[in-house]
Amino acid sequence: MASVSLHPSIDSGVKPGSGSFTGGTLSCLCTTGTVRLKIKGDVAHNHACGCTKCWKPAGAMFSVVAVVPSDNVEIVENGDKLAVVDSSALIQRHACKECGVHMHGPVERDHAFKGLSFIHPERFAESGSAAPGFAAFVSSVIESGVSPSKMDSIRARFKELGLEPYDCLNPTLMDVLATFAAKKAGTYRE
């Protein structure tokens, strides 16, 4: 059986990060008036995301998305081409109006992820940023038109690639969210 295609950057195996990535330049797909962002430092929590909101390259079933501190993001070229996709969303995804690539998605609300910005490492000109480590919102691909009958093979392929599939976020991030909620509710204990 031909294996399912998930995302071009992982379909032939997950390439480990160098461990010493110091940052780089993200660019959109436009050949003229390219939007460029400088990112300081490496990415964190890199993962595949199956949700309908994250940007995916043409033909991909999943997005590959990671976070960086919003303070480490600098728009260096053609920032005027960026527009927020959905201003009511937690993640303020700034997309290139021409090619559609989401260039950065800061979280500015009172939330566990406040101060972080979601970016797509595949748009780095440089190699070596931290590799994806899990798959999130896997069941959500059904909302994009993937047949539920394909879910077993999709989850099996992620496992084969060493990326544990989850239908929400991974335990680390779910614990971060629950810790934030517990602190708000006053139920948090060390």
Ligand SMILES: N[C@@H](CCC(=O)N[C@@H](CS)C(=O)NCC(=O)O)C(=O)O
């Ligand atoms: N099933 C929904 C899930 C959407 C969702 O919750 N996405 C996650 C992962 S990116 C999230 O944190 N979204 C916050 C946001 O979009 O602002 C879909 O596919 O649209």
Ligand SMILES: [Zn+2]
């Ligand atoms: Zn563009």
Ligand SMILES: [Zn+2]
């Ligand atoms: Zn997503």
